[in-house]
Amino acid sequence: MNPRARNGSWIALGLVVIVTLWVAARPEPGTPSVRDRVRSVSSELRCVDCQSQSVAVSSTSSARAFRADIRRRIEAGESNAEIRRAYVETYGEFILLKPAGSGLGVFLWALPVVVVLMGAGGVALVLARSRRQPRLTATEDDEALVADAREHP
Amino acid sequence: MRNPSRWIAIGIAAVVALFGVALATQVGSDPSYAGGAILQRRAPDFDLPLLDVDGARVNLTSLRGQSVIVNFWNSWCLPCRAEAPALLEFWDRHAGDGDVAMVGIVRDESPSAARKGAREDGFDWTLAIDPDGQAAIAYGTTGQPETFAISPAGVVTGKQLSEVSVDDLEALLARARAG
Numbered sequence: 060m061n062p063r064a065r066n067g068s069w070i071a072l073g074l075v076v077i078v079t080l081w082v083a084a085r086p087e088p089g090t091p092s093v094r095d096r097v098r099s100v101s102s103e104l105r106c107v108d109c110q111s112q113s114v115a116v117s118s119t120s121s122a123r124a125f126r127a128d129i130r131r132r133i134e135a136g137e138s139n140a141e142i143r144r145a146y147v148e149t150y151g152e153f154i155l156l157k158p159a160g161s162g163l164g165v166f167l168w169a170l171p172v173v174v175v176l177m178g179a180g181g182v183a184l185v186l187a188r189s190r191r192q193p194r195l196t197a198t199e200d201d202e203a204l205v206a207d208a209r210e211h212p
Numbered sequence: 213m214r215n216p217s218r219w220i221a222i223g224i225a226a227v228v229a230l231f232g233v234a235l236a237t238q239v240g241s242d243p244s245y246a247g248g249a250i251l252q253r254r255a256p257d258f259d260l261p262l263l264d265v266d267g268a269r270v271n272l273t274s275l276r277g278q279s280v281i282v283n284f285w286n287s288w289c290l291p292c293r294a295e296a297p298a299l300l301e302f303w304d305r306h307a308g309d310g311d312v313a314m315v316g317i318v319r320d321e322s323p324s325a326a327r328k329g330a331r332e333d334g335f336d337w338t339l340a341i342d343p344d345g346q347a348a349i350a351y352g353t354t355g356q357p358e359t360f361a362i363s364p365a366g367v368v369t370g371k372q373l374s375e376v377s378v379d380d381l382e383a384l385l386a387r388a389r390a391g
Contacts, residue, residue, distance in 0.1 A: 107354040120320045124345025149352040151249040181220040
């Protein structure tokens with residue numbers, strides 16, 4: 060084999076390896092891996108024996124047990140919503156780091172918006188009223204009073 | 213409306229008060245404070261290896277027909293050690309009752325350490341390990357000790373999240389027997 064043909068073979072082999080690795084490593088669009096799903100679900104769940112940490116980031120044994128349970132449920136074919144629902148049925152809404160988008164959760168989400176809107180309304184009203192009220196001007200008596208005070212400090 | 217800003221302030225105060233009520237309600241739904249979502253529901257089945265008998269297992273189905281006290285514990289948890297005398301006294305009273313079973317499930321500890329702790333405290337009821345923590349999750353535990361009462365029909369009738377006294381255990385058993 061002449062040197063040019065041998066180099067060509069190596070280049071072809073290198074290209075095949077690169078393309079194979081790229082195809083293998085590229086995540087399939089629209090189908091998250093089991094690991095991605097475990098991370099996604101566990102990041103929404105409260106670690107039950109830590110302070111305000113998610114199951115995704117906690118290193119406690121119970122968080123590890125949760126992650127293993129989530130993985131087992133995913134592999135058994137449960138959807139993310141079904142897994143969340145199963146934990147809520149056992150632990151109550153407490154297990155969710157974010158309030159649910161229904162019932163009391165809606166109220167909790169909406170409340171800050173309502174307070175800000177009411178506050179903005181109050182500020183707008185005060186500004187409008189101050190604009191409507193005529194500015195006070197000094198009367199002749201006022202001017203005389205100030206002049207007198209200046210002359211006799 | 214003569215003074216709208218006053219009404220707005222009252223409105224904001226009312227909304228903030230409602231927020232406080234909502235938060236208080238949320239605290240009530242926290243299983244650390246309330247009875248938990250598992251009460252009056254079918255007890256999750258478990259099939260766990262025994263702590264002190266290699267190869268043997270205990271499962272809840274085999275205890276159907278008995279009132280079952282399930283106690284999640286481990287030897288490094290101080291409240292668990294503190295409640296040990298109550299568990300011992302309770303079991304002394306009821307070990308001979310054919311309709312009562314008690315299962316201690318080790319939560320978050322290696323079998324060897326739990327075995328040593330159980331030996332030190334003189335536990336002689338059924339003790340099981342929960343190697344992958346699945347029973348602890350199925351029962352909605354948030355720590356230990358946590359004690360559950362299960363009726364002969366397999367329904368969770370009682371739950372205590374803190375150290376139990378003998379009276380607490382008797383009350384749990386009464387609730388389990390009442391079904």
